[in-house]
Amino acid sequence: xxxxxxxxxxxxxxxxxxxxxxxxxxxxxxxLPPAVDRTxxxxxxxxxxxxxxxxxxxxxxxxxxxxxxxxxxxxxxASYNARVQEHVFTLAWFHANARPWNPYAGDASLLAxxxxxxxxYLSLQHPDxxxxxxxxxxxxxxxxxxxxxxxxxxxxxxxxxxxxxxxQAQLTAALRKAMTWFLDAGNRxxxxxxxxxxxxxxxxLAGATHALQLDPDPALATRLTEAFARLxxxxxxxxxxxxxxxxxxxxxxxxxxxxxxxxxxxxxxxAHLVDMARAFTGFLSYNLLREPDGAGYLVNxxxxxxxxxxxxxxxxxxxxxxxxxxTFTRQVPLLSAFMTAREDLxxxxxxWAASTEPVTPLAKQxxxxxxxxxxxxxxxxxxxxxxxxxxxxxxxxxxxxxxxLRRDGSQDFLYVRKPGLYLxxxxxxxxxxxxxxxxxxxxxxxxxxxxxxxxxxxACWSTVFPGxxxxxxxxxxxxxxxxxxxxxxxxxxxxxxxLGIRYGNANVTTDVLVTRRTIRRTxxxxxxxxxxxxxxxxxTDVLTFTDGTRAAFGGTTTATADGFDxxxxxxxxxxxxxTPLQATLAAGxxxxxxxxxxxFHALRIPHQxxxxxxxxxx
Numbered sequence: 137x138x139x140x141x142x143x144x145x146x147x148x149x150x151x152x153x154x155x156x157x158x159x160x161x162x163x164x165x166x167x168l169p170p171a172v173d174r175t176x177x178x179x180x181x182x183x184x185x186x187x188x189x190x191x192x193x194x195x196x197x198x199x200x201x202x203x204x205x206x207x208x209x210x211x212x213x214a215s216y217n218a219r220v221q222e223h224v225f226t227l228a229w230f231h232a233n234a235r236p237w238n239p240y241a242g243d244a245s246l247l248a249x250x251x252x253x254x255x256x257y258l259s260l261q262h263p264d265x266x267x268x269x270x271x272x273x274x275x276x277x278x279x280x281x282x283x284x285x286x287x288x289x290x291x292x293x294x295x296x297x298x299x300x301x302x303x304q305a306q307l308t309a310a311l312r313k314a315m316t317w318f319l320d321a322g323n324r325x326x327x328x329x330x331x332x333x334x335x336x337x338x339x340x341l342a343g344a345t346h347a348l349q350l351d352p353d354p355a356l357a358t359r360l361t362e363a364f365a366r367l368x369x370x371x372x373x374x375x376x377x378x379x380x381x382x383x384x385x386x387x388x389x390x391x392x393x394x395x396x397x398x399x400x401x402x403x404x405x406x407a408h409l410v411d412m413a414r415a416f417t418g419f420l421s422y423n424l425l426r427e428p429d430g431a432g433y434l435v436n437x438x439x440x441x442x443x444x445x446x447x448x449x450x451x452x453x454x455x456x457x458x459x460x461x462x463t464f465t466r467q468v469p470l471l472s473a474f475m476t477a478r479e480d481l482x483x484x485x486x487x488w489a490a491s492t493e494p495v496t497p498l499a500k501q502x503x504x505x506x507x508x509x510x511x512x513x514x515x516x517x518x519x520x521x522x523x524x525x526x527x528x529x530x531x532x533x534x535x536x537x538x539x540x541l542r543r544d545g546s547q548d549f550l551y552v553r554k555p556g557l558y559l560x561x562x563x564x565x566x567x568x569x570x571x572x573x574x575x576x577x578x579x580x581x582x583x584x585x586x587x588x589x590x591x592x593x594x595a596c597w598s599t600v601f602p603g604x605x606x607x608x609x610x611x612x613x614x615x616x617x618x619x620x621x622x623x624x625x626x627x628x629x630x631x632x633x634x635l636g637i638r639y640g641n642a643n644v645t646t647d648v649l650v651t652r653r654t655i656r657r658t659x660x661x662x663x664x665x666x667x668x669x670x671x672x673x674x675x676t677d678v679l680t681f682t683d684g685t686r687a688a689f690g691g692t693t694t695a696t697a698d699g700f701d702x703x704x705x706x707x708x709x710x711x712x713x714x715t716p717l718q719a720t721l722a723a724g725x726x727x728x729x730x731x732x733x734x735x736f737h738a739l740r741i742p743h744q745x746x747x748x749x750x751x752x753x754x
Contacts (some may be wrong), residue, residue: 165240168193172495173548176237179485183454184229190497191240194223195249202252209503210269218267218279221257224250225505228290232297247299253304254290257283258310259621265313268326275317275324278336278729284314284343285399289509291350311347312356316515319344319359327370332380334371335393341367342400349403364406372412375542375549376419380442383567386423386435387443388414390474391457395510398463402513413464417471421530421542422551423560424448424474425576427583431729433474434672436560436573438588438596438608439549441568446589449727452476453484460510462517472518473523473526481517532558532578532747539635548614552635556580556653556753563614563639571596571608571626574648577655579753582707588670594738595724599644599659599747600666607644614639653754659747666745669711669739671702671721672728678703679721681713690735692722700739711753 166331168189171347177185183597190208197206203220207213210220227250234241237420240392259268267283291307294300318340331337377384380391401409424433432450452458456476465472476484518526527533531540532553540551546565552558566572577586588608589595598606617636635650644661659667667710673679679687679702683697697719698710719741726736741747 163194163243163245164196174489182485182488183507184500185495189495190390193497202256216272217269218260219269222286222505224253225286228293232293251300258306261310263319280314280318281336281340282660284340285707288343288346308351315344315356319363331371331379335388338396342396345400345403364408368412370406373544375544376415381568383441385440387445398460398733410467414468417468425578425584430733434584436576436589438571438590440590441570449730451480451484465518470526472523475518477523478517481521506727552650552651563612565611572612573597573608579644582704584672586707587672595670597670598668600668612639655751657749661745664744667741671737672734673737675733687721690723694720707754712750714748
């Protein structure tokens with residue numbers, strides 16, 4: 137095990153670090169030698185290793201004002217952006233925590249850099265308590281919300297170590313001003329009738345729980361309790377998701393919002409947060425598609441409004457942005473289905489410690505300090521048995537016959553399970569980067585066959601007009617029927633033997649009939665168009681057009697045929713469109729899961745405005 141003295145002596149033998157700009161009030165800190173002893177890290181602190189390797193380059197890029205120059209975190213990388221300064225927590229942690237692998241604990245130069253960074257950070261606060269992000273005059277939700285958490289946690293570290301007493305007093309005052317602004321129910325930047333970015337509002341509530349633990353204030357505590365009470369109505373859809381830019385976003389919901397709820401709950405124990413976690417887990421359980429081979433979950437990502445999280449691996453080792461979600465697994469056992477099992481995580485950490493590869497610095501922008509702050513609480517990941525029980529309770533694995541319609545205003549989220557298939561759709565008003573229409577098709581043995589992407593006109597399940605204009609890149613209101621379209625409207629509950637869906641716009645109408653093992657999709661357009669089907673293919677799949685042409689995985693194949701067969705293991709999925717047409721199967725650049733073996737392919741069939749597709753599931 138390398139001692140701090142040994143590490144610093146080795147670092148002294150490295151090439152000199154750049155000299156800081158004139159006027160800098162602190163000296164550069166030495167970079168680490170490449171061979172950090174991985175075995176010296178406690179398993180739950182392995183997440184700190186890449187940050188340890190990044191610390192010196194990041195600190196040595198700071199300018200004399202204390203601004204984190206260098207573009208390590210958040211954009212714009214401008215001195216007025218308070219979010220760039222969130223790494224004050226990172227500096228404070230490494231200064232305050234003695235570890236066998238941490239040569240920076242108690243380092244005077246690091247403390248001087250932290251002092252300067254805090255000085256710059258606090259200088260950005262407006263008199264009303266808010267912080268800016270995109271311009272110096274902005275009174276921002278995100279920089280103030282996330283800033284409350286980082287500044288409060290930094291203050292906790294400073295108090296524990298007795299460092300920078302003058303900054304401690306300034307932080308105490310800054311946090312009080314920020315909470316006063318943030319917890320004001322009349323503040324329309326933070327509180328809208330329907331939250332625009334629920335994760336950002338929730339981050340400020342989580343930060344306030346920390347700040348009020350450090351410095352109790354009865355009036356602010358009452359306002360925080362009131363905020364928790366109104367958060368479900370303003371920040372969560374009746375469909376179960378959390379609001380993000382006019383709809384649902386998987387990344388922000390699962391990887392930011394839910395962990396922020398967990399952070400807030402750990403210190404507040406407010407029951408509203410458990411209820412919100414339970415409702416969201418219900419929504420999540422319809423939208424993460426479990427692969428039968430154990431690779432993990434593909435994401436029903438087409439409805440996502442902001443980002444494109446496309447999969448979650450079966451085992452997610454450090455750093456895992458969802459890790460703190462373990463907080464709710466006792467009250468919400470179903471959530472365990474989407475966590476890494478503790479035995480699998482232990483194996484991954486053992487393998488990490490045994491690796492002889494050097495620990496390399498993080499790439500610029502990929503340095504989220506949230507990874508570190510959410511590692512402060514210990515862990516309670518589910519066991520393999522608990523996780524397996526939760527997986528068995530997923531709606532589409534527990535039952536093979538249901539129809540679930542979840543609504544939020546003019547947006548519909550439809551999930552239909554039959555013995556041979558599981559089908560998803562997103563209809564109504566399109567939000568931001570999302571794509572409407574049918575979104576995924578899953579088979580109980582073969583797994584995900586079709587999965588549309590968001591923010592991509594070449595990768596949605598659509599009728600595409602010339603100029604690559606898909607109907608999915610717009611609003612598609614839908615009606616639902618018992619039996620074939622034209623029957624009485626369906627309102628939810630157990631699905632009938634056949635379920636009909638009709639959706640469209642002024643240019644195209646699509647009728648879908650779902651039965652036990654088939655989907656019939658009939659398109660009627662007012663002009664020539666192309667049927668576009670986003671397939672998820674495995675390298676071992678056997679891909680054949682009905683004219684006998686064997687399609688190449690990872691390439692482009694064109695055939696004149698009236699159908700296409702996908703054979704995966706013992707299952708064959710048959711797509712038939714009755715009339716021979718020129719069809720093309722083309723691989724895209726998107727790959728899935730850590731190994732990247734699965735790959736996106738688009739099947740495209742041009743037609744003259746009418747198209748009748750039947751998908752026969754195994």
